[in-house]
Amino acid sequence: MASVLLFCLFCLASAKAGKILVVPSDGSHWMGIKPLVEELGRRGNQVVVVIPEASLSMGPSQHTTTLTYPVPYTKAQIQDHISASVTNLISTHVSTDLARFQSFINTMDLLSNLITRNVEGLLLNKDLMKKLQDYNFDVILTDPFETVGVIAAEYLSIPTIYIQTSHPCGADTLASQCPSPPSYVPQRLTHFSDRMNLWQRSVNFVRTLIQPMACRRMFTRADEIASRVLQRKTSIMDIMGRAALWFVHSDFALEFPHPLMPNMIIVGGMDNRKAEPLSQELEEFVNGSGEHGFVVFTLGSMVSQLPEAKAREFFEAFRQIPQRVLWRYTGPVPENAPKNVKLMKWLPQNDLLGHPKVRAFVTHGGSHGIYEGICNGVPMVMLPLFGDQGDNAQRLVSRGVAESLTIYDVTSEKLLVALKKVINDKSYKEKMMKLSAIHRDRPIEPLDLAVFWTEFVMRHKGAEHLRPAAHDxxxxxxxxxxxxxxxxxxxxxxxxxxxxxxxxxxxxxxxxxxxxxxx
Amino acid sequence: MASVLLFCLFCLASAKAGKILVVPSDGSHWMGIKPLVEELGRRGNQVVVVIPEASLSMGPSQHTTTLTYPVPYTKAQIQDHISASVTNLISTHVSTDLARFQSFINTMDLLSNLITRNVEGLLLNKDLMKKLQDYNFDVILTDPFETVGVIAAEYLSIPTIYIQTSHPCGADTLASQCPSPPSYVPQRLTHFSDRMNLWQRSVNFVRTLIQPMACRRMFTRADEIASRVLQRKTSIMDIMGRAALWFVHSDFALEFPHPLMPNMIIVGGMDNRKAEPLSQELEEFVNGSGEHGFVVFTLGSMVSQLPEAKAREFFEAFRQIPQRVLWRYTGPVPENAPKNVKLMKWLPQNDLLGHPKVRAFVTHGGSHGIYEGICNGVPMVMLPLFGDQGDNAQRLVSRGVAESLTIYDVTSEKLLVALKKVINDKSYKEKMMKLSAIHRDRPIEPLDLAVFWTEFVMRHKGAEHLRPAAHDxxxxxxxxxxxxxxxxxxxxxxxxxxxxxxxxxxxxxxxxxxxxxxx
Missing domain, CATH: 1.10.287 (Helix Hairpins)
Known part of the structure; x- marks a missing residue:
């Protein structure tokens, strides 16, 4: 313990509050970065968070200053867009590798516009940019999913830390020069495991080959804007290649083992925290079915409604299980809705998952929720919707701790079979408890690790010693x-x-x- | 800090003393692993260290049990062998890439016998092996340089942690399936930096290609013995591929950035500790030259003598500097030896390097010493002898914190130029202080990190979640x-x-x- 003390003394001696600019991304991306942003503020750093005026989930956070800039869309428009996507998902069946491939290309095209929607709002806002320049920030923490932070970092010439879960076109792997052998590292959105057959390895090989092209396609508009704003020919990939560090929002309890670069810091599960006691009303409800326990069901912060016919399948399945169900749902409710289901606008998800009587977690597989599920050791039934959720589901299924269904063809029968399996077959719970033990057993808490490395970059004005010569x-x-x-x-x-x-x-x-x- | 406390509570709750078998290697290898072995014992684990009866530097350690086995050689024979090697080094000039290539192949042949010398001593010693089996160890910690620990681990079927600096034939990179792009990751013993010209990249490419063959050559005898002992056709590389973890005794303050695998833990500088005050006699001596300060000179634990003519060159150079010199030397001394040089059988190296008046460190470049030098921020003049010392020298020179000379053609003039450079040119000290700051600024002390991961393997009976599917x-x-x-x-x-x-x-x-x- 002596060396720990010595080290801590050194840390305290060299600790100096710094100025941090944060340019986050919306939705679950913000949920992933928020604990870090708040902790950095709490530790005495001056943290300025810059967000668009309209957003789904971003807003003021503790111990930080929030600045906003106008954008040409409203929150209602974002919500409409998401509803349309869900409706589309429910009516589209993507089951073959070829369909998934086509869907991947479509996603790149879709994102090409989405990721640049805020760029002009911030970067052409001269007053705000002048204000940011005057702050003289020591580091910028941004999500590379949206390119607004990437370009802002380059414009302001500040050491950059990117924080991300898994970039859709693999820009993080490419820009960090991290080797990614296609024979055992499955590409994003393929839903392959790390053990692939010849066909899967062939698909993965082609996907790896076209990765740079996919990124070029996704960044077509962003590259143009970046060159215009920075007044020189440049590209998002070039700028990202100058990152000081990459915070990777994953953990090998979930992710398949793959090569890393020295400037990649694994911080998955940053928001893990102890479950708090439930409100009296909830406590009474979850105890209502005795030892049968209860099931938590949510499709994430962005989706709280389902078309009536689809919702009915869920109600019918829940009617047939002895567990009680807590469902985050604001859509239409059938007249004869089962008594064991409680619908809520918002769920205290982590507190419910940490309750001793929870038996299963029905989830879309967003990384925020699955780490809460893993941390608390709860087997899952997964209904992946978009983004990395399909890959997350695949990873948990391959570890024997979850069952996965598709929202397109889920029926009450399928749901019932899956729920009964993960609740009654003890192997799911046992394997999940092992995964949970591994996930929680780390030499340093991921949140502390992320804080340390952010402050490291401020202390040393970057992390040049971790930058591979491959960039040259x-x-x-x-x-x-x-x-x-x-x-x-x-x-x-x-x-x-x-x-x-x-x-x-x-x-x-x-x-x-x-x-x-x-x- | 709340999360740190939470985590610590978790650690304490799950901390359980285990049984650890340690099969170390001799010389500086033992110095590298010893702090960890003793710390593991100090924390309540039952640590059994198995060493040969004759060794250069291995012996009983604190908080551990030491078991020995007879070997067909004596300590004097090892010392004679080393003296012969040094004499050979002084008379052989390896300057071209081709000569270095030939030297690499010769090294593989030389090591082929050396690394198996203890195998029969331990593995055919039925009583000792029975005793080890009865212990029912939770983990084995061994240096893959010598194959005795590798085969013993497989024989006893215990989760294995390998600890090493840089394996001569790159067995660690190959067995861990770590990608090593030859375009910027210089191979061991090439003395290249990470920025190579076309010729160097070509040499490095060929060296990377022949790496598996070099390992096969080095392990020819060991493979035979392993197959005999384990009674099935096997190879050292196959066995090493089953490692739970790799403790890499390096740090990116020194090492060029390169890809890593998730089960590689960077623990360089494990033996860094605060400098203790010097004895009164030494304190008086090092203060004798006032602000000029003093120079520390040692060629490592294995070499304390030099041929008379070579030694004279050093004495002549030291005569011409205003600094005082502390030299670990037991060889012949000329009559008119300069007064500013103090010869000693043993030096309190870390305490001297941590003294405020130290100005330079003349060293062979063993990893133990250079991390002490980096930690204390002392510029170096390097005289690499064998193994990874040439690569270490190259790395420090490329960072502008050291000058490197070859023992073959070192003269008093060359030494004088190098010494004056690193002492008087302030850039060496400045850059070294930056390197030192980076090296010491880590989220967790390397010794604590190594202890954590050793105990992790014991808690979870391996680290299967970090093992890449590439092995299949x-x-x-x-x-x-x-x-x-x-x-x-x-x-x-x-x-x-x-x-x-x-x-x-x-x-x-x-x-x-x-x-x-x-x-």
């Missing part, structure tokens, strides 16, 4: 193609000279023997 | 060669069918037009 190589050099050419040239020259010499000797000898014959 | 693939699958073949086959089939269809259509049309003509 072009594509040909990185893959040693020039070396292979050079070595082939040497080899061919050697062969050529050898053959020529042999032929010369042979001719000499042959002439001599002919002369002898003639003689 | 063969060479062809890992490099996606079968996938490339499969995709080529599809491509060729498509081309073939398309061409055939076109030809068929063309012929049809052609026939029709001919018929028409005829008609």
């Amino acid at each position: 190589l072009n594509w040909i050099q990185y893959h040693s193609l020039d070396v292979i050419g050079f070595l082939l040239l040497i080899l061919l020259t050697v062969i050529f000279v050898t053959v020529k010499s042999c032929m010369f000797c042979f001719r000499k000898c042959f002439k001599k023997s002919q002369k002898k014959k003639k003689a | 693939l063969n060479w062809i699958q890992y490099h996606s060669l079968d996938v490339i073949g499969f995709l080529l086959l599809i491509l060729l089939t498509v081309i073939f069918v398309t061409v055939k269809s076109c030809m068929f259509c063309f012929r049809k049309c052609f026939k029709k037009s001919q018929k028409k003509k005829k008609a």
